[in-house]
Structure formats: C-alpha cells, structure tokens
Amino acid sequence: MKNDLIVTIFGSTGDLTARKLLPALAKLYKQKTITQNVKVICLGRRDYDTETYLNEMQKLTSKSLDLPHLSKFVEYFKMQITDLTDYQKLNTYIRSISNEHSKHIYYLAIGPEILADVAKNISESKLIEFNNTNQVLVFEKPFGHNLESAVKVNQMLWNYFDEKQIYRIDHYLGKEMIQNLMTLRFANRIFEDTWDSKSIESVKIFVKEEEGILNRAGYYDTSGALKDMVQSHLLQILSLVAMDPPNLYESDYIKDEKVKVIRSLNIDKKSVLFGQYKGYLEELNIPKDSKTETFVYFRVFVNTPRFRGVPFEILTGKKLSQKESYVEISYHKTSEQEKWNLPLHSNKLRILINPKGAVDLSINSKMPGLKDNLEVVHLNFTTTPSVEGNIPEAYEKLLLDIVEGSRTLFTRWDEIEASWHFIDEIKKCPHSLFVYESEHELMEKIN
Ligand SMILES: NC(=O)c1ccc[n+]([C@@H]2O[C@H](COP(=O)([O-])OP(=O)(O)OC[C@H]3O[C@@H](n4cnc5c(N)ncnc54)[C@H](OP(=O)(O)O)[C@@H]3O)[C@@H](O)[C@H]2O)c1
Incomplete structure (x- = not known):
C-alpha cells in the first residue's frame, strides 16, 4: 500500500x-x-x-x-x-x-x-x-555550542537542503501558553495598548526547575544553563513578549520581528549571576572541577522604541524551589497612586507557562465594607483540569505543523544566529560561580 x-x-x-x-x-x-x-x-x-x-x-x-x-x-x-x-x-x-x-x-x-x-x-x-x-x-537543539559552530552546522545543512526544507525544533514553542502569548498581546486592546515602556515598568521571564541534571551529565556539563535554556527557550519567550506586531500573522513576518528584538538586546553587565547547585560536582559523570553553571540570572534592555529603558529580568536554574515557568509584567503606578501616597500595588500580569497554563492580572480594589481599606484582587483564568486532559503535548502540535507545512513555531536561522551573538556576549561579562543550596540565597544575591 x-x-x-x-x-x-x-x-x-x-x-x-x-x-x-x-x-x-x-x-x-x-x-x-x-x-x-x-x-x-x-x-x-x-x-x-x-x-x-x-x-x-x-x-x-x-x-x-x-x-x-x-x-x-x-x-x-x-x-x-x-x-x-x-x-x-x-x-x-x-x-x-x-x-x-x-x-x-x-x-x-x-x-x-x-x-x-x-x-x-x-x-x-x-x-x-x-x-x-x-x-x-x-x-x-543544540543548534551548535556557540556562534561559530552553529554557523558551521547551518552552512553544512544549506549545502544540501533549502531553508524551507529545514525544521529546527525548540519544543518550548509548542507549549500552549507560548502559542497563546501573541493572541493575548495582539487580540486584546487592554494589553496591546499598554504594551510599552509608558505603561510597563519591568518584565520577568523565569524558568525554574526543581530537579537536578538527572541522567544527562554528558550533555549538560558541556552545555550549562546559559546554552541549554537561555539561548533557545528564554530568548524565544523574550522575543515573543517584546516584539512589535508583525504586518501579517505569517511565519516570516513574525520571525522578522522576533529577530529585531534579539538583535537589539543590551545586557546589563553588572547584573550577570552564574550559579552551580551544591552537590553538582558529586553527580555521576560530572568532573570534580566542573565550572558549568546550573543557574543564570541577568538583566537586559530591549533597545527598541517600544521598550527602551524597561529592564527584562531573565532567570533560569535547576534545583530551585519548584518547577515553574512564567512571564510577569509589572506596570507603572498611576499618577493618582503616586499622589495619594497609599500602599497601593502596581498591576501585575502573570502568564504561567508551566506546570500549567494560566493568566493572572492583579488589580487594586476597595475591600467591601464601611472602611476605605484596599486590597489586591486577581482576575484570572487557568486551563481547567477537564480542558487540560485535552491539551496536546508540545510535540503533537509541532509534528502536526510539520505535516501541514506551518513554520511559525520553528526557529529560523537568523534567530539562532542572533541568539548566539548575544550568548557569546554574556559569556564575556565578568562573573564568578556562586554555589547555592537554595533559591532563597540566589534571590538575596539578585536583590
Ligand atoms: N530527549 C529529549 O527530551 C530531548 C529534548 C530536546 C532535544 N533533544 C535532542 O535530540 C537528540 C536525540 O536525543 P535523545 O535524548 O533521544 O538521545 P539518545 O537517547 O542518546 O539517543 C540517541 C540515538 O542516536 C543513536 N546513535 C547515537 N550514535 C550513533 C551512531 N554512531 N550511529 C548510529 N546511531 C547512533 C542511538 O542509537 P543506539 O541506541 O543504537 O545507541 C540512539 O537511537 C539530541 O540531539 C538531543 O540533544 C532531546
């Protein structure tokens, strides 16, 4: 047959x-x-x-x-x-x-x-x-281990195949909430009209893991958190959060905008923190003098008219308090909030990617009752358990897209090239390797 x-x-x-x-x-x-x-x-x-x-x-x-x-x-x-x-x-x-x-x-x-x-x-x-x-x-991935090796792999592939025939998988892009980022931003006026430095004070992109390296010693020790996580997943999320609207909802238009973001990144050199969890050197097949980082944090600015001056905090690491990935947008206070000098919080939009998809917007509200007390309340939605059972795994979506020839969720070469440029720049920033036992210690060093 x-x-x-x-x-x-x-x-x-x-x-x-x-x-x-x-x-x-x-x-x-x-x-x-x-x-x-x-x-x-x-x-x-x-x-x-x-x-x-x-x-x-x-x-x-x-x-x-x-x-x-x-x-x-x-x-x-x-x-x-x-x-x-x-x-x-x-x-x-x-x-x-x-x-x-x-x-x-x-x-x-x-x-x-x-x-x-x-x-x-x-x-x-x-x-x-x-x-x-x-x-x-x-x-x-890995698409090379630095810019030079990635260029070599790519040139090798282009010798034999046209770019249209190559699908580079970053499975993070197949996750529901990552796919939802563009819809949330561009299909909701309340977000799209406030998605810039006038309204947004700072952005966090945190991808935390609770586990250690499990049985991936051979691969992980040659890679580390910066190459394993930041070069691919975190820069992809960052570019989706910070990009300008594409002219058309089509793969190449979207990627053009994402690449512009990655090319306009300015690292805050003094903010870079590398960490290694205590016990990493005792893991099976890890050299006793390994300097590989299992945690990275840095602040970066997106030098575009939309986001100039807004710090983006990027954090990822292993052996942290829990498995959790999210984007958190913190808004400026209103001028009235400043004038009234009340203990009012700034609005926060949190987009939870892992372990489940959820969106939570915190707003200030008056507590019901005779007094003028205020409280923070949450408008949120979560992918409910009944829906969750039906949520496809990232690989189902990615395989289906390949079958149907849809390229939006796959990485184009210039995105990878720009990412490696940036990663190589971070590696050059002066940093020591902080050995950590808990997430708390890391947070204290960051703040
Ligand atoms: N596993 C994941 O979740 C994951 C996630 C993201 C990316 N990736 C990437 O996907 C790729 C595959 O990952 P994996 O975890 O499946 O690796 P793996 O478990 O080590 O499997 C590698 C496969 O390659 C075959 N192979 C290795 N050397 C070979 C050789 N010289 N000749 C013929 N076959 C050979 C192995 O065959 P034998 O069984 O005969 O040795 C095995 O089938 C890697 O590039 C990895 O970085 C994996």
Whole structure:
C-alpha cells in the first residue's frame, strides 16, 4: 500500500523517540488528526524486529505507550545511519511505499556528533532532493555550542537542503501558553495598548526547575544553563513578549520581528549571576572541577522604541524551589497612586507557562465594607483540569505543523544566529560561580 505520509526517524532507539515522538504520533493517529495512511519508519543499528523494538521503547519510558495503535503504523528498519551504502535499501523501501504526492519527514533524533554525516547521507542518497518541500528535515537543539559552530552546522545543512526544507525544533514553542502569548498581546486592546515602556515598568521571564541534571551529565556539563535554556527557550519567550506586531500573522513576518528584538538586546553587565547547585560536582559523570553553571540570572534592555529603558529580568536554574515557568509584567503606578501616597500595588500580569497554563492580572480594589481599606484582587483564568486532559503535548502540535507545512513555531536561522551573538556576549561579562543550596540565597544575591 502507498502511504500519504512517511515519517523516518533517525536515532529511533533513543529517549526522545520513546518519551516524546512515539506518544505524540500515536495520539495524532488515534485522534485521526493525521492521515491513517501513514508509515513511521524507525531506523536503528540494533537487531530488533518491530515488535521487539516497540517493547524495548516501552522500557525507556515510565508512561504507557499506545502499542495497539503504534503497531499499526510503526516499522523498525535496521541499518547503520552513518554508512551511505546502507541508504540504498532504505531508499528502495521508501519508494516502494510512497506515491508522488507523499509527504516525507526525516526526523533526526540524534546527537550533534553524527548530524553532519547523516545529513550528507540523506542528501547523497537522494532521500531529500534540494528544494522539494514535500521532503523535509527536522532536528532538535543544540543548534551548535556557540556562534561559530552553529554557523558551521547551518552552512553544512544549506549545502544540501533549502531553508524551507529545514525544521529546527525548540519544543518550548509548542507549549500552549507560548502559542497563546501573541493572541493575548495582539487580540486584546487592554494589553496591546499598554504594551510599552509608558505603561510597563519591568518584565520577568523565569524558568525554574526543581530537579537536578538527572541522567544527562554528558550533555549538560558541556552545555550549562546559559546554552541549554537561555539561548533557545528564554530568548524565544523574550522575543515573543517584546516584539512589535508583525504586518501579517505569517511565519516570516513574525520571525522578522522576533529577530529585531534579539538583535537589539543590551545586557546589563553588572547584573550577570552564574550559579552551580551544591552537590553538582558529586553527580555521576560530572568532573570534580566542573565550572558549568546550573543557574543564570541577568538583566537586559530591549533597545527598541517600544521598550527602551524597561529592564527584562531573565532567570533560569535547576534545583530551585519548584518547577515553574512564567512571564510577569509589572506596570507603572498611576499618577493618582503616586499622589495619594497609599500602599497601593502596581498591576501585575502573570502568564504561567508551566506546570500549567494560566493568566493572572492583579488589580487594586476597595475591600467591601464601611472602611476605605484596599486590597489586591486577581482576575484570572487557568486551563481547567477537564480542558487540560485535552491539551496536546508540545510535540503533537509541532509534528502536526510539520505535516501541514506551518513554520511559525520553528526557529529560523537568523534567530539562532542572533541568539548566539548575544550568548557569546554574556559569556564575556565578568562573573564568578556562586554555589547555592537554595533559591532563597540566589534571590538575596539578585536583590
Ligand atoms: N530527549 C529529549 O527530551 C530531548 C529534548 C530536546 C532535544 N533533544 C535532542 O535530540 C537528540 C536525540 O536525543 P535523545 O535524548 O533521544 O538521545 P539518545 O537517547 O542518546 O539517543 C540517541 C540515538 O542516536 C543513536 N546513535 C547515537 N550514535 C550513533 C551512531 N554512531 N550511529 C548510529 N546511531 C547512533 C542511538 O542509537 P543506539 O541506541 O543504537 O545507541 C540512539 O537511537 C539530541 O540531539 C538531543 O540533544 C532531546
């Protein structure tokens, strides 16, 4: 049978495939959001058949895989993905199950060390032909480890593929509240008309994690919080919060505005704080003299007419008090608040991204009763539990967008380039490494 959609996963025996890709594909298939005429080819060098493969994948994740559905469209295909000679049989197989209109997604769930070899093999074996947007390549961060290496990876990819064929995944952009940021800003006059330095005093973008590095020592110690979190997720959130409205709600227009923000960042050099949680050096496979940061904080200014002079506080770290990600917008007090000299709070708009989506606006109000007492009250909405059960995982949304050719939630090269410029600048700021035992200690150092 010929398939309309063929997803080929390179590195299909890994964590990403087991925990994210297979569950997302199973759900999209079960809900008939993608064609039922789909084949997912899982490439690996291990000696499995499809049934053994799926059972092995189940062992890699604590959640239950939907094996009845997966076994309908998944097929394990044994080959060595770094060896070009093995691609001939793959190509022959894929041609035998596709038609001229089939969409082909080649998902590289592999580390950066074999990315160049695999990309070259995909091109040389003609699995992807230049400019054919029915044949696309998907890969995950890390997009290099500094500007220089990112440029190299990108130039390598552009040798073989057109930018329109490349999908760079930052899974944070698939989260509901991140997608909602533009709607909140641009589809609500009360926010859009006050979204500038005249009304906004400061902005916080905080992404806190409670856990340590778990079993990611090898990767994490070469990366650290700045590259792992700030270069991708936090700068992406910052650009969505600070950008000017795009002329059209279309991928390239949106990215043009996001890039302008990242290019106009001015770091407050004195504010930079790097931290490492106590016990990091005792984690398995971490060198005893590691200087890798597990916490970063800094203040940055967005040098655009809209936000000039407004400090953006950026914070991310591991082993903090709780898992929580949010954007908090603090508004200036009104001139009456200043004149009356009452203990009135400034309005705050908090957009909670993780662990659940919520929006909370705090306002001042008179307490009901005979006295003139005041209180802060909250206007809020939360994604309710019944809705939450139906909220798609980030990877479902991202995979569906790739199938449909929608590029808004994927990172364009110039966004990555501008981000690395900025990250390299932060690294040059003088900073020491503060060893912390609690979030409280860090907050005291910041304030
Ligand atoms: N896991 C996540 O949640 C996550 C999140 C964001 C980004 N990413 C990125 O996604 C990529 C994959 O992550 P992962 O966590 O799935 O990694 P992983 O668990 O280490 O899996 C890597 C996969 O690549 C294969 N592989 C490694 N070296 C190979 C070689 N020389 N020849 C053939 N196959 C080889 C492995 O095959 P074997 O099983 O045979 O060794 C395995 O299937 C990485 O770039 C990672 O940074 C992952």
